[in-house]
Amino acid sequence: MSVQSSTAPAVESSPEGARPAPARRRRLLDFAEAYGLILLTIAVIAFFALLPASSDTFFTMANLRIVLVDQAVLMVVALAVLVPMVAGVWNFTPGAAAGMASIYAAQVGASSGSFALAALAGIAAGAVVGAVVAVLITTTKINSVIATFAMTIIIAGVVDLETGGNSIVSGLPRTFNTLGTGEVLGIPTLFWLAAIVAAVVHYLMRMTPFGRSLYATGANRQAAKLVGLRVERLTALALIVSGVLAGIAGVILLARSGAGNPTVGPGFTIPAFAAVFLGAVAVRPGQWNVGGLIAAIAFLGALNSGLTLAGAAASVSALASGLALLVGVGFANVFARQRGRQLETS
Amino acid sequence: MSTAPAARVSGVTKRFAGTLALDDVELEIAAGEIHALVGGNGSGKSTLIKILAGVHTADAGRLETPGGATDLRSATPALAEAAGFRFVHQAQSTFPELTVAENLSIGRGWETGPGKLISERRVRRRVEAVLERFHIDADPGAPLRTLGPAAQAMLTIARALQDQADSRAHVLVLDEPTAALPPAEVEILLAALRRYASDGTAVLFVSHRLDEVMEVADTVTALRDGRRTATKPRAELTHDELIELIAGRPVVPHVADTARLRGGATVLAAEAIGGGSVSDVSLTVGEGEIVGLTGLAGAGTSTLLRLLFGAQQRDCGTVAIDGRAVKPGSISDAIVAGMAFVPGDRATYGVFDSLTVAENLTAGGVGRYWRRGWVRGRQERRDVHAAFGRFLVRASSPEQPIAQLSGGNQQKVVMARWLSRPGRRLVLLDEPTQGIDVGAREELWSVVRRAAADGAGVIVASSMLEELADTCDRVLVMRRGRIVHEVRESPITVDRLIDRIHSVEVVS
Numbered sequence: 070m071s072v073q074s075s076t077a078p079a080v081e082s083s084p085e086g087a088r089p090a091p092a093r094r095r096r097l098l099d100f101a102e103a104y105g106l107i108l109l110t111i112a113v114i115a116f117f118a119l120l121p122a123s124s125d126t127f128f129t130m131a132n133l134r135i136v137l138v139d140q141a142v143l144m145v146v147a148l149a150v151l152v153p154m155v156a157g158v159w160n161f162t163p164g165a166a167a168g169m170a171s172i173y174a175a176q177v178g179a180s181s182g183s184f185a186l187a188a189l190a191g192i193a194a195g196a197v198v199g200a201v202v203a204v205l206i207t208t209t210k211i212n213s214v215i216a217t218f219a220m221t222i223i224i225a226g227v228v229d230l231e232t233g234g235n236s237i238v239s240g241l242p243r244t245f246n247t248l249g250t251g252e253v254l255g256i257p258t259l260f261w262l263a264a265i266v267a268a269v270v271h272y273l274m275r276m277t278p279f280g281r282s283l284y285a286t287g288a289n290r291q292a293a294k295l296v297g298l299r300v301e302r303l304t305a306l307a308l309i310v311s312g313v314l315a316g317i318a319g320v321i322l323l324a325r326s327g328a329g330n331p332t333v334g335p336g337f338t339i340p341a342f343a344a345v346f347l348g349a350v351a352v353r354p355g356q357w358n359v360g361g362l363i364a365a366i367a368f369l370g371a372l373n374s375g376l377t378l379a380g381a382a383a384s385v386s387a388l389a390s391g392l393a394l395l396v397g398v399g400f401a402n403v404f405a406r407q408r409g410r411q412l413e414t415s
Numbered sequence: 416m417s418t419a420p421a422a423r424v425s426g427v428t429k430r431f432a433g434t435l436a437l438d439d440v441e442l443e444i445a446a447g448e449i450h451a452l453v454g455g456n457g458s459g460k461s462t463l464i465k466i467l468a469g470v471h472t473a474d475a476g477r478l479e480t481p482g483g484a485t486d487l488r489s490a491t492p493a494l495a496e497a498a499g500f501r502f503v504h505q506a507q508s509t510f511p512e513l514t515v516a517e518n519l520s521i522g523r524g525w526e527t528g529p530g531k532l533i534s535e536r537r538v539r540r541r542v543e544a545v546l547e548r549f550h551i552d553a554d555p556g557a558p559l560r561t562l563g564p565a566a567q568a569m570l571t572i573a574r575a576l577q578d579q580a581d582s583r584a585h586v587l588v589l590d591e592p593t594a595a596l597p598p599a600e601v602e603i604l605l606a607a608l609r610r611y612a613s614d615g616t617a618v619l620f621v622s623h624r625l626d627e628v629m630e631v632a633d634t635v636t637a638l639r640d641g642r643r644t645a646t647k648p649r650a651e652l653t654h655d656e657l658i659e660l661i662a663g664r665p666v667v668p669h670v671a672d673t674a675r676l677r678g679g680a681t682v683l684a685a686e687a688i689g690g691g692s693v694s695d696v697s698l699t700v701g702e703g704e705i706v707g708l709t710g711l712a713g714a715g716t717s718t719l720l721r722l723l724f725g726a727q728q729r730d731c732g733t734v735a736i737d738g739r740a741v742k743p744g745s746i747s748d749a750i751v752a753g754m755a756f757v758p759g760d761r762a763t764y765g766v767f768d769s770l771t772v773a774e775n776l777t778a779g780g781v782g783r784y785w786r787r788g789w790v791r792g793r794q795e796r797r798d799v800h801a802a803f804g805r806f807l808v809r810a811s812s813p814e815q816p817i818a819q820l821s822g823g824n825q826q827k828v829v830m831a832r833w834l835s836r837p838g839r840r841l842v843l844l845d846e847p848t849q850g851i852d853v854g855a856r857e858e859l860w861s862v863v864r865r866a867a868a869d870g871a872g873v874i875v876a877s878s879m880l881e882e883l884a885d886t887c888d889r890v891l892v893m894r895r896g897r898i899v900h901e902v903r904e905s906p907i908t909v910d911r912l913i914d915r916i917h918s919v920e921v922v923s
Contacts, residue, residue, distance in 0.1 A: 276789055281774065285774070288770050289766065291764050295726055295758055295765075296780075
């Protein structure tokens, strides 16, 4: 409607001169759509802070620390899901790759005693997974869902081979412990680390030609080719970035738990996808975006922690997260359709 | 004409966003006749068909069939079907991998035996009867893709009509049924249509191919600018009269644009290029020159543009811009050399639907704003605002989602994406005004003219003949992948173009 206003005089379309009202309503809708999830997160926090069953423990520094550290790993795994998703590629490996990275970091750390070498080994393991997936998808044209799904199974096999199913508990460099329990300004160091990674990814996606080209590739691959973008190379790069992020997530995971556990990694994949999907309805609705992802992780973290502290069973927490995802994406679709209709009638 | 109309349509009016697409149109189709509906692009043909199909509702209009009357203001696909209309669209909705019998049963249902299991025997019996009735020589168990193109088209028709015991009770509507067929197959299909009509079926036949219309139709209705210009028995028409009905009044002579640079230095030199449906095409384009490219559907105009740009691998030939050879099949090399390509089918190949107007405008060229580790947003926005002015884009802000813009404005953004990029030497445009309302079309052409005035060479493939006649310095006519005519006399007229497009002799 506003599109046409500069050509046709407004008189024609608004006999009662009621033009500003729909514009204001639309701006309100825009705002509600973009920041609804953040407002809802605040509401959830307020609810559990006031609810008698959880009010004692929910709003304490101790709980905040637990939540923040828990969400740090999830955040980085979710970023690893998000980057290729922007280019239209599904990557199921980040959870498993993070698990594998933590195992290799633990092994190298235990044998060399060096934190730097251990961290490097973890990140390198993630990057290798990303590179293998990139080669698979771009050369054989296997559907990304299938290719990365198969890779998660292979990674699980590799991890089992390396560890025999046993955790690596002894000999880790002390720095892991310092990192895992340390705080800066009263906030866990691992959370700061995840925040920095998120900021870097946000910069990469929104402020570099690489990120902008990835969005174009994901929006319309054919058109992206025709404007001269090398979509295969961009896709491959996105997967390698994703692998590096999974590697970083693995190092954070190792620092948090203090042991290389061969089973925990894959468990992050589904929650990470849930956060990425839910994040696409917030901040920049309709796009995979880092801001929305942060909002989604905050929301899911607050919800889960509150429910746990209020004494709800773990199953309730899972139900609530799943429902939140369905309701969030459902609302986003309704919003989008309403706009479509507004446009058609204008 | 038969005394019993199978369908009578009257007073159909339809308005789209201020444009009158159909203005009080009448159409009477008799049982047993082939009624051709002809007209140029934008004449209202497809709108009329869509209203008959119930895809669009009319603003006014009535449909009368032997079964009763329908108000076309409340047209729906179900009402169209109840009124006896059966549609076969150009985009075929068949399943090539499934068998003939399966194709004839899907959507209709299968004969079942005991226990609701499909009875192969009974299905086969029905399918054989249908194949015989529609004169299709095929085995029910053969995959559809093994049939010839005409037989596949006939099968689509058979599928639409198979459950009509009385062939007089319905109207078969065919939208460009021969567009994708090779010449030999066209004959088979036209013969089949004549047989169906002689069985009493009323056939409404939409076609661009006037020689086919002259060959097969009993009655011709021509539309132009949403109005019916005539309905006449074909026997009373000559080929030239038919062209005149479509083109309408004598075309206003083209006034040469003296301000434009013409025939300057050669920008594009393409030598004997071939690939896909295109073979052995050579052409040159000079600085400031606008060259039109036209032909019937499937003539290869789009393919030629894609070959030049490298969006499709060329098998042979050379392409040079300003004397510098361009690698085959390399879009990046074409862009570096100075080519720009505005693809046809904007939604599939042009627009990034989920991105903003600004992101669409600078797509592929973001590198220009990348300085010291940052994409310079302010400079990008300034350029986008400047492009809004220069390319007449109407958007509320650079951050507006492009999906909210009208088709014409989206197309301007796609054009601006290329034309605002520095150093464009050759601009390739594929059907730039397709699906765009009249007002925006003229603006798009003014943008094209300005690109030429700035010294770029322009090749524009279009089936909008009037627009080509108004804008181009010369027009190349293609047929079956080759350039067969060059129309360069001044003024270029629509009649001349139609004549060249439909003429049979080949000059190479």
